Amino acid sequence: FSVQYNFQAIAIALTIAERAPATSPQRSWVNEQSKSSVFVGCILGQCFMGYIGDVIGRQAAMSATLSLATLGALASALCPWGSPTSTYAIVIIARFIIGFGLGGVYPLSATQAAESSPYDDDNDT
Numbered sequence: 001f002s003v004q005y006n007f008q009a010i011a012i013a014l015t016i017a018e019r020a021p022a023t024s025p026q027r028s029w030v031n032e033q034s035k036s037s038v039f040v041g042c043i044l045g046q047c048f049m050g051y052i053g054d055v056i057g058r059q060a061a062m063s064a065t066l067s068l069a070t071l072g073a074l075a076s077a078l079c080p081w082g083s084p085t086s087t088y089a090i091v092i093i094a095r096f097i098i099g100f101g102l103g104g105v106y107p108l109s110a111t112q113a114a115e116s117s118p119y120d121d122d123n124d125t
Helices: 002-019 028-056 058-078 084-115
Strands: none
Touching: 002 028, 028 058, 028 084, 058 084
16 A cells, blocks of 8 residues: 555656746656656565564564655655755655665565464464
8 A cells, every 4th residue: 555655646746846837847767767766665675674574573674664664755855955856866765765664564564464363373273
């Protein structure tokens, strides 16, 4: 859900940015990179955060991945300034961090749910 929400949010933001009067036009790479960075981050977050959860513990890794998503969202909202190119670059990097954090939730929450299940595989109950 959260990845789709981020994809929809950037689609709306890019539509508004294209229609707003600006001193410099939006470059072609901005649209593609803004949309794809969250998905690349999500894939990498899934790959790495499962392993990190095995190393440092699932609860600590879950806190870290949710903190990354929060920091990425705050950076996306508070850090863009300067030229249009630097603003877009900061937003794209922040969206990658959001994706990495949200992607890490998938393997950690699935493993945590499976481990806390009251069912025992040996008894089939």
